[in-house]
Amino acid sequence: MSAAIAGLGMTELGRVYGRSPRRLAADAVRLAAADAGLGLGDLDGLLVSHGMGGSPGIELADTLGLRDLRLLTQMNAFGATAGAMVAHAAMSVMSGAATTVACVFADAPLKPKQSAGSAYNRSAREWYGYGGMTAALGLRSVNSFYALAAQRHMSRYGTTSEQLGAIAVSTREWATRNPLAQMREPITLADHQASRWVSEPLHLLDCCLVSNGAIAVIVTSADRARDLARPPVHLWGWGQGHPGHRKERGSDFGLTTGAVSSGATAMKMAGITPSDVDVCELYDCYTYTVLVSLEDYGFCAKGEGGAFAASGALGPGGSLPTNTGGGQLSAYYMWGFTPLSEAVIQARGDGGERQAPSNDVVLVSGNGGILDHHSTLIVSPHPKGA
Numbered sequence: 001m002s003a004a005i006a007g008l009g010m011t012e013l014g015r016v017y018g019r020s021p022r023r024l025a026a027d028a029v030r031l032a033a034a035d036a037g038l039g040l041g042d043l044d045g046l047l048v049s050h051g052m053g054g055s056p057g058i059e060l061a062d063t064l065g066l067r068d069l070r071l072l073t074q075m076n077a078f079g080a081t082a083g084a085m086v087a088h089a090a091m092s093v094m095s096g097a098a099t100t101v102a103c104v105f106a107d108a109p110l111k112p113k114q115s116a117g118s119a120y121n122r123s124a125r126e127w128y129g130y131g132g133m134t135a136a137l138g139l140r141s142v143n144s145f146y147a148l149a150a151q152r153h154m155s156r157y158g159t160t161s162e163q164l165g166a167i168a169v170s171t172r173e174w175a176t177r178n179p180l181a182q183m184r185e186p187i188t189l190a191d192h193q194a195s196r197w198v199s200e201p202l203h204l205l206d207c208c209l210v211s212n213g214a215i216a217v218i219v220t221s222a223d224r225a226r227d228l229a230r231p232p233v234h235l236w237g238w239g240q241g242h243p244g245h246r247k248e249r250g251s252d253f254g255l256t257t258g259a260v261s262s263g264a265t266a267m268k269m270a271g272i273t274p275s276d277v278d279v280c281e282l283y284d285c286y287t288y289t290v291l292v293s294l295e296d297y298g299f300c301a302k303g304e305g306g307a308f309a310a311s312g313a314l315g316p317g318g319s320l321p322t323n324t325g326g327g328q329l330s331a332y333y334m335w336g337f338t339p340l341s342e343a344v345i346q347a348r349g350d351g352g353e354r355q356a357p358s359n360d361v362v363l364v365s366g367n368g369g370i371l372d373h374h375s376t377l378i379v380s381p382h383p384k385g386a
Helices: 021-036 056-064 081-095 129-136 142-157 161-175 189-194 259-270 287-297 305-310 327-331 337-348
Strands: 003-010 045-048 071-074 100-107 197-199 213-221 233-241 279-281 362-368 373-380
Touching (some): 021 213, 045 081, 056 071, 071 081, 081 337
Antiparallel strands (some): 003 213
């Protein structure tokens, strides 16, 4: 038995107000079930990600009226959660532990009349112990730690800000073709370089958006998915990687990521190599994470990610269409469900103006924490081995 994604549900995304994360999640699950041609009563599994507080699995199941579930779990590997959830759902379906599993993420950090930058601000009262010492040195946010990782890569391999900027520009070019994207105005490399520093060497246009909304997918058996309302997106392979790099001198922090082992595991399971991949949907909380993931997946040699991005390979008309919906940099930020949702759209051929010319093999990447977690999925519109 094999598994497939049979339904995709996406609420409004971006500056969406007036609904709690739980209500957004419920809406996304309903949309995903309807997309698959299923009723909520057909679901016997529910995997819930971050953002809803309390006991989100039980509370969401109650909101949806789900009873007698065979699988109910909250999962959190940060941005790698989506890939881990889909893999867990697939294994549950393939083992017979469940038949039809909804995986959902929802969040609503944006508040009316408040800046996006204030959405994840931590109170000064939260800094104590070792965290207080690093805060005193200026490492007070996720931005600072990713800036440290990017600087490490630049120092070792000569990666430049302009090469990171090429990723921002190509991603925005894809977003101009996506009606759901928050940011659809084209940008140039000069725009990138002129945008303010967030945490050097990261400019504002190196950093992802903040969004409210929810996305859900339905995972079931491939045999069952073939008879449902939408074309199945077959799951060929999956993997995880958790490198455990310490942020200290002499470590590999910033140089390599969990994509090395995660990608190798997923590609071996799928029976493919990097040269077989038609489309990449990579976790782009920062331009840097795209660059280092491309290297670690083997699309270019270590240290050559900057030149590869600057070559135009990632944008429309390039050899490796990447983040075809605009990613988290320009479309919407829904953790790992941003690349996952676009992978489903591309595999179904629903991309419209942004549809990649070939979609036989799509790689989906998730990155979580400060390069602490990684997940990889390989999906296709075709059954494995067909």
